[in-house]
Amino acid sequence: MEAKILSGRDIASEIRLGLKNDVEKLKGNGVQPGLAVIIVGDEPASRIYVNNKKKACDEIGIRSFEYALPAETSEEEIIELIKTLNCDKNIHGILVQLPLPPHINDEKVLLTIDPDKDVDAFHPVNVGKIMIGNYRFLPCTPAGVIEMIHRTGIDLKGSECVVVGRSNIVGKPMAMLLLHEHATVTVCHSRTKDLKTVCKRADVLVVAVGKPKLIKADFIKPGAVVIDVGTNRMENGKLCGDVDFEEAKGVASYITPVPGGVGPMTIAMLMKNTVKAAEI
Numbered sequence: 001m002e003a004k005i006l007s008g009r010d011i012a013s014e015i016r017l018g019l020k021n022d023v024e025k026l027k028g029n030g031v032q033p034g035l036a037v038i039i040v041g042d043e044p045a046s047r048i049y050v051n052n053k054k055k056a057c058d059e060i061g062i063r064s065f066e067y068a069l070p071a072e073t074s075e076e077e078i079i080e081l082i083k084t085l086n087c088d089k090n091i092h093g094i095l096v097q098l099p100l101p102p103h104i105n106d107e108k109v110l111l112t113i114d115p116d117k118d119v120d121a122f123h124p125v126n127v128g129k130i131m132i133g134n135y136r137f138l139p140c141t142p143a144g145v146i147e148m149i150h151r152t153g154i155d156l157k158g159s160e161c162v163v164v165g166r167s168n169i170v171g172k173p174m175a176m177l178l179l180h181e182h183a184t185v186t187v188c189h190s191r192t193k194d195l196k197t198v199c200k201r202a203d204v205l206v207v208a209v210g211k212p213k214l215i216k217a218d219f220i221k222p223g224a225v226v227i228d229v230g231t232n233r234m235e236n237g238k239l240c241g242d243v244d245f246e247e248a249k250g251v252a253s254y255i256t257p258v259p260g261g262v263g264p265m266t267i268a269m270l271m272k273n274t275v276k277a278a279e280i
């Protein structure tokens, strides 16, 4: 039997609808959530992400403030801007679109964001809170993935979850959230000796490495839930995931498509964090 498609597009749209109601209530209390988005340079992929984030804000009733800075902007200028936004009462969330140009130290910039406005949950204080399971903001992509897994009805308690990729944005926080769900979690990466064998153990396989079609049918346990976080641009201009979708859908029970899978969920979770920041 073919895998069921987990449409992030549909689930995200449902979540945004709920958030729109929450925003109406906040506005009734005299608060309109505001999100500041800082983008430095003109990387095309970042521009698309930022536009999508702004579109979601408009739909929900969140005010978005874009700060598009030239690639030559200095680290000090970005830090000064963040300090100003930290004190701005109309701004509840601050997001710095990554990657930043090479002359800028990401870590130093992220450290400047007020942890109470850190809707990406990239500040070390929030990363630490995720580690100990006491969080105010969930990291957007992993939170979106958890939400999608819950929709399959699978019981994560005691299940074998394999995360492929160990980035600070996805792989590491993903492993933490799955651990908080009482799963048995294995994290794989480029040095993993027998990736195929480890992946094949997974009841839930989450892949976030940025390697087109890395995961083939024979990496997947029959009936597994497969979540593909990869978004790779192919030579023909089309997007594809880290999972070979055509192969995997013949083996998995549920699978996320690319595009229309995890991507829209990440944005929905960012909106959720921004509303939460305004409520706080």
Ligand code: GUN
Pocket (backbone or CB within 6 Å): 095, 096, 097, 098, 099, 120, 140, 141, 169, 266
């Ligand atoms: N670049 C790639 N993914 C993300 C994300 O989730 N947030 C930000 N700020 N930058 C990114």
